[in-house]
Amino acid sequence: MAGGPVLTRRDGLKGLVGVAAVAGLAACGGSDDEGSGTGGGESGGGTGGDVIVNGSEPQNKLVPTNTNEVGGGRLLDSLWAGLVYYKADGTPENDVAESIESSDAQNYTIKIKSGQTFSDGTPVTAKSFVDAWNYGALGTNAQLSSYFFEPIEGFEAVQSEPPAAQTLSGLAVVDDTTFTVKLLQPESDFPLRLGYSAFYPLPESAFADMEAFGENPVGNGPYKLKAEGAWQHNVRIDFVPNETYDGPRKAQNDSLSFVFYETNDAAYSDLQGGNLDVLDAIPPSALATFEDDLGDRAVNIPAAVFQSYCIPERLPHFGGEEGKLRRQALSYAIDRDQICETVFSGTRTPAKDFTSPVIAGYSETVAGNEVLSFDAAKAKQLWAQADAISPWSGTFTLAYNTDLGHQEWVDAVTASIRQTLGIQAEGAPYPTFAQIRTEVTNRTITGAFRTGWQADYPGLYNFLGPLYATGAGSNDGDYSNPEFDALLQQAASTTDQDQANELLQQAQTILFTDLPVIPLWYSNASGGFGENAENVQFGWNSVPLYYQVTKS
Template sequence: MAAATAAATLVLAACNGGSDDVDPDPDGPDQTVGEAGEGDDETGEPGAAGGEFTIYNCEPQNLQTGSSSEVCGSKVLDQLYSGLTSIDYDSGEVVGVVASDWETEDAQNWTFTIRDDFTFHNGDPVTAQTFVDTWNWIVNPDNGQTQGAFFDKIEGYQEVVDGDATEMSGLSAPDDTTLEITLSEPFSPFPAQLSYTAFYPLPEVAFEDIAAFQEAPIGNGRYQMDGEWVHNVEIAMTRYEDWPGDSPGLADRIVWTIYSDVNTAYLDVQAGALDILDGIPPERLATVDQEFPDQYQEDQTSSFTYLGFPLYQEEFQDPDIRHALSMAVDRQTIIDTIFNGAREPATGVIPPVLPEYRGDACNYCDFDAETARQMYEDAGGPSELTIYFNSGAGHEEWTEAVANMWQQNLPIDSISFESLEFAQYLDLHDEEVVTGPYRLGWVLSYPSPQYAMEPLYGTGADSNYARYSNEEFDSLIDQANAEADEDTAAELYQQAEDILLEDMPVIPLWYETRTTVHSTNVDNIVVDPRTFVRVEQVEVTSG
């Protein structure tokens, strides 16, 4: 994601996702927020239990809750773990899972009541202190967890990062079922943010050797590992019978089958060797209704695809160069010819599934070849480019189309391509060795414009691969986060988006309608706004 690619940021990998209309539900001051209810984020009616099925996945970068920043790993962790909260994607509301309820009077001081019936898969209890210990461990830089920045709003975070403290002063557990959290500033979306992967609890055994632990993680979710992670082959899990929620998983066993090429996965579904593939290859969109007449579906998602700029490279520091490259792309033509219409041209970075979306937010997203050429020439844009993308995920054809448009519409002599499998591709960005425009995507781990922007473009954010920084943007995001009135917060988020689109550290390309195909072995396929198949709801109909 997960992420956003992934809240924490779910960076979009081989699977690019979409969403139903989902409204953010920031909790304002003087509110007592929700009962646990069913304690999950269900969509759809309960079905028949039993059986097993296989589902496509790409090789995760890791299976560490504190370091997972992409959907390949986060989809698996979403089943192995249960967090304090989750999102009900029917209503867009935050619901309790491990937390039964929570209270705040000022959106800065929070008290969560923890259920006493959750255990890890090894039988250890999940208590309020479990969350305190897990979060402090993730934030401690000595432990090398990349998602620690998601805790930056908790009081005492910076002291731990700087090495002046070993624990965040804003966390305490007076007893096993009471978790008290003090933030450094008001943050209304906090309960929604806690649904993100980084905030899942870890058992004590994880802290002994996280590299070894991630080979067979011990979680507290609906499903538990069945053996170890077989790299580049599969990740298998079985239903955890002692999970105390009201809606446990239906299937007895789920196998995440790992592919390096989504086309191979598509052929395997046709042959009956794979049960579910979400995010089919673009070239199959025109014929999927003939090849899977009764076994395919389309779901709108929050998936947002963009081309980013490594702003640490001198040739991309002039915003007019970035504006020109954006205006030189005919998005609709690519969508019609390559995606068979299964995309929507992006007009900003806030997706249409959120009420803060505006169809006219971007001044540089309309195709205008003449203006783009003049602007590029005046700004002295580079005559040679390298485009980066992750391989095996169906991005080859459209990145080539973008390159052709740039060479046709701008004074660019040559364009080359660099691609790697997704896990290694993200390493390139972490190491800041990308030298040209790069393809990435983002999905909303929780439905808030804060998550659509801050993790990707906030100064110093882990998934800010462009290394973009703007003090006014950061300030507006902070103001919106602290605002109790939803309408006022929406206006502030939109003002922040305006600054972002003027600076244009990334070129917004399109929002995805996700196409999923499946075998006759399964039914009740539900795809949520994060692009996640709700595997716990899948019904096995045969075998």
């Protein structure tokens, strides 16, 4: 996941608080005053208690630069503190950083607060960040989030085979609390990106055996592992407050446990039965009733989450002009309005673009987005044009993981395709998210597959660059379009916010022609909390602010 929107630069960047104020970038996933309607603010408070929440087994070991999925990401964000963090409404605030400054949006000086330590007591220094970023960028380490470091000078050298350099030339340690970053070009939104997990620091002990470290990670955030071996794979992981952390996200509870449920139905039953304190994924079976069931403990607010499905061009019938026609036909064949109402009971909104309506710069009138409307006649016409190139045969399959409640909408989408196009279409279930992601990552999956994006940081670019730029780490369909890449680069380098947004909308018009994924809908943060849970607040990206949850 890489990139981000471009902040407006006025007289240099003098720390994150000033940058946020100038940019006006506040996503609408809740606010400090209103939260999710539960009371409680950013600082939390209460009587503490042992808090149990839902989660999912991470795809990989817990290494910040090799985790780019939600299950692992929420664990990293509890175990680590970055230079900045994002408040509930998406505004950035300094965490480990004392200041992040630049006069030209290309050369940055970053100072961290003195006296910071990891949970094992070792110091957090400027070198902790520089070493971690160098590890993540080095091509031979094959880190999923390596492209986050692409804007930094020297990235091409560390990515070459064999590497022409072992470290990024654009990073330099000045002293224990200061380091500098030189980018290849001005990118005024660079400070906004620094709250994402790829930019977290690492202790020196991590580099001795990164595989072992990822099994028992040591971070510098509000929590730490309860004990060595506290991660019971496919079952749960247990955290306790990290007493060495003294930042703005200090844990208000006595412990935090993530339980990895096989289904969201089981999680919802536990919530109703008092065995789960916070749930951020209501199962389809309960979407029509959960607000009545939970009353003022129900949460249903906008969030920066985009849902889609991907049909790689490498699949038979989906390359070249034929593939473009078929993807457009499949998009026109989906009745998004009906599915959002009947399957999701109004907890989803039909997509109008590739980003999210809670992000500054969003537009529902991007040229070409008529392909997201339901038009059976247009779908049949385009499919026939593709058949004229190469007749279709076989079954259209859409892969999904059954552990997080996707069967209902996949059944609805494939039914819409069958009825509209008159072809065989069906879901292809995988038992776990980790299993489907492994096949997607290894490029061994043989059909279309569900995709989604929960923003790393509150910016339009973050929904585009990481997923569709050539070679990007989350570009699961291996999409590549030089014109699209050029527009992304222009948007990243401009220091004018309005101009950057215009360029990103132009880039989306290309996506609407090529359809590297089929946009479906935007997700709300739909969840709930138990009768004894207090200070529950869901953030701009739909993730609860776990550190402030308490139990009466």
